[in-house]
Amino acid sequence: MPSSTSSSDPGSAPKGIVEREGALPAGLRLTASDRPGQAQPVPTRDVPAQPWGRIALGVLAALVVGGIALEVNARERIGLHAGDLDNSEISWSNEKIRAAGAPVAIVGDSRILFDTDLDRFEALTGVRPIQLAIHGTSALTLLEDMADDKDFNGLLIVGLADTMFFQPFDGYGGYVKKWHEFRAPYRVVSNEIDHMLQRHLAFLDSNYRLSVLAHRLDDDFRPGVEGPKDDIWKLQEVGEHRATYLWDRVEYDPAWRARTRWAWKGFKDPFPYTPDLIAKGHARAKAAVDKIRTRGGDVIFVRPPRRQNCA
Structure with missing residues (x-):
């Protein structure tokens, strides 16, 4: 029988959220101490809907712009060249x-x-x-x-x-x-x-x-070192x-x-x-x-x- 404090109780999930095993009501995260003597499923957080596609594109664009900036700085300001391989x-x-x-x-x-x-x-x-x-x-x-x-x-x-x-x-x-x-x-x-x-x-x-x-x-080295x-x-x-x-x-x-x-x-x-x-x-x-x-x-x-x- 479900516990009265368990997040698996019928009707415990807010409207519009599909309840899964171990899912908690929005904003609530229980620990083992809240349910003494019971096996605890791994709690899961509800992931809010986000424009993940646009976020991924934004991250990719930032990486491209940052990479171009690093490459321009390396070639124009430092004088580095592509094809210079590390002598490891x-x-x-x-x-x-x-x-x-x-x-x-x-x-x-x-x-x-x-x-x-x-x-x-x-x-x-x-x-x-x-x-x-x-x-x-x-x-x-x-x-x-x-x-x-x-x-x-x-x-x-x-x-x-x-x-x-x-x-x-x-x-x-x-x-x-x-x-x-x-x-x-x-x-x-x-x-x-x-x-x-x-x-x-x-x-x-x-x-x-x-x-x-x-x-x-x-510069934090001892004198003479x-x-x-x-x-x-x-x-x-x-x-x-x-x-x-x-x-x-x-x-x-x-x-x-x-x-x-x-x-x-x-x-x-x-x-x-x-x-x-x-x-x-x-x-x-x-x-x-x-x-x-x-x-x-x-x-x-x-x-x-x-x-x-x-x-």
């Missing part, structure tokens, strides 16, 4: 997979990453190399990584920057290689979706996400398969160029490269080269020029 850890991992059986691959730091024109290389040689250089990374650790890859037996071009090659730590490349060891499926899918959209939309640049821009506004304003901000544009080149704003915007040079101050302190450290580096490099040559590959060392007029 997964992007490097994808190229590492492609390097298996490739005739030519490139490893090194930011110098050979920026100084290699993949299109020009292909036009001159008929072969498009796999770009595996990583900024802020010792080429030695990447050389050893390729030496341990038994699927690679081609020509490896090693970008040799003396200030990076003999450093006793991997740098950013050590972090990137960990991503390659565990390729989380959601990261791979997310990277593909990002690149698909970034080929057409400039405002999706990861350097200008709202979370990144908001973080740069925070570098914050986001000390970081190197956007410096590069990246095409398909990690073809990397200098962002043109660094060239035409004196203020941005000066800020980029200032942020590079952390690389100006000389590292104590002792004879013992260099000897260990030579031994590691020789062992890695021997591994590659033993299985039919070869290694070439190239020292890209150091440009004094840019960061």
